[in-house]
Amino acid sequence: MTDDTPPNPALLPAGLRDLLPSEAETEAASVEAIMDAFAAHGYQRVKPPLLEFEDGLLVGTGAAMADQTFRLMDPDSHRMMGLRADMTPQVARIATTRLAHWPRPLRLSYAGQSLRVRSAGLAAERQIAQAGLELIGHDSPEADAEIVEVGAEALAALGLTHVSFDLTLPPLVPALLEESGMSAEVRARLGRALDRKDAAAVAERGGALAGTLTDLLLAAGPADRAIAVLLNAALTPGARAHAERLAATVAAIRARAPGLRLTVDPVEFRGLRYHTGVTLTVFAPGRHEELARGGRYICGSGEAGEPATGLTLYPDAVLRAAPPRSPKLRVYVPVGTAAAGAAALRAEGYATVAGLEPAADPEAEARRLACPFILTAAGLAALATE
Numbered sequence: 001m002t003d004d005t006p007p008n009p010a011l012l013p014a015g016l017r018d019l020l021p022s023e024a025e026t027e028a029a030s031v032e033a034i035m036d037a038f039a040a041h042g043y044q045r046v047k048p049p050l051l052e053f054e055d056g057l058l059v060g061t062g063a064a065m066a067d068q069t070f071r072l073m074d075p076d077s078h079r080m081m082g083l084r085a086d087m088t089p090q091v092a093r094i095a096t097t098r099l100a101h102w103p104r105p106l107r108l109s110y111a112g113q114s115l116r117v118r119s120a121g122l123a124a125e126r127q128i129a130q131a132g133l134e135l136i137g138h139d140s141p142e143a144d145a146e147i148v149e150v151g152a153e154a155l156a157a158l159g160l161t162h163v164s165f166d167l168t169l170p171p172l173v174p175a176l177l178e179e180s181g182m183s184a185e186v187r188a189r190l191g192r193a194l195d196r197k198d199a200a201a202v203a204e205r206g207g208a209l210a211g212t213l214t215d216l217l218l219a220a221g222p223a224d225r226a227i228a229v230l231l232n233a234a235l236t237p238g239a240r241a242h243a244e245r246l247a248a249t250v251a252a253i254r255a256r257a258p259g260l261r262l263t264v265d266p267v268e269f270r271g272l273r274y275h276t277g278v279t280l281t282v283f284a285p286g287r288h289e290e291l292a293r294g295g296r297y298i299c300g301s302g303e304a305g306e307p308a309t310g311l312t313l314y315p316d317a318v319l320r321a322a323p324p325r326s327p328k329l330r331v332y333v334p335v336g337t338a339a340a341g342a343a344a345l346r347a348e349g350y351a352t353v354a355g356l357e358p359a360a361d362p363e364a365e366a367r368r369l370a371c372p373f374i375l376t377a378a379g380l381a382a383l384a385t386e
Contacts, residue, residue, distance in 0.1 A: 015126030062089030104137025139307030145252035332366030
């Protein structure tokens with residue numbers, strides 16, 4: 001017998017939270033607006049399961065999410081299962097198995113929830129809403145540019161028209177350091193210095209590459225200036241090929257969306273560990289959290305791997321940055337009101353709240369149920385403010 005206080009049933013594990021009516025309704029409507037934008041460009045929706053067998057979930061691109069994946073035993077098969085931490089590897093599995101015979105390029109979209117062992121960066125959430133699109137089976141700057149264009153349109157559908165797409169190139173610096181003959185230890189130290197944006201440490205440890213690496217470090221900013229620095233830098237052949245691909249991608253994006261704000265950071269790496277080429281992160285002015293993240297990767301594994309690129313939007317972050325969305329106006333419908341009148345209001349975009357029993361004061365009942373309007377025999381009426 002103890003005197004411990006009973007646990008509060010409203011208390012949730014760290015990083016998890018309830019969405020109450022206004023938030024949940026807004027998120028659902030926003031996700032559908034995003035998915036409509038994807039569908040308008042031919043991206044077909046798929047719905048992978050929340051759980052998969054571990055040996056299928058954590059192969060290929062999924063291996064990069066192994067340390068973020070919750071695991072549990074399937075009581076049916078007695079095999080280990082994983083709870084998805086990211087939906088892109090699942091879409092890659094669908095593309096290379098169930099849809100292997102479909103013509104390429106394959107355009108797929110998805111929306112759902114994922115769960116991670118730990119929160120990432122400054123974000124507190126471990127349960128993450130995702131809405132994304134993947135273009136599989138084509139490796140070109142035009143494919144990268146299409147992902148950016150469609151992502152920008154989806155954000156614009158929610159009122160975010162001044163976002164910034166920050167392009168990075170994770171393979172560039174590793175290729176430059178490796179082709180320059182540096183030891184693994186020196187490469188690791190330089191990589192840490194570049195991650196910290198420590199120009200002094202880069203100059204001290206960079207050896208013959210110190211000047212080039214410093215130029216790349218200081219090039220971060222508007223895309224046109226950064227690309228000019230990158231193309232004029234003294235790069236090794238492999239690194240130059242990556243730089244030229246990034247330049248071609250920027251040019252392709254400019255052709256499709258000339259007004260889009262683009263920045264480039266040649267030495268930054270914000271991508272997930274499965275990214276293999278040009279990556280992108282989307283930000284809103286004055287905000288530090290990522291609205292979306294994506295980039296180029298290999299869909300599948302081994303010889304069956306296909307080139308792919310994609311973008312995942314994070315609806316929770318998007319809604320925090322977007323202009324507030326107005327909920328549907330609620331109309332109280334007293335008992336005995338003609339059903340046709342309520343149906344007509346719903347067709348116009350109102351939400352009708354039907355009375356289930358006669359109310360002595362219908363207007364007071366409407367206010368109690370948070371309805372600023374009431375449907376009367378004479379039609380729709382706004383309640384007087386008190």
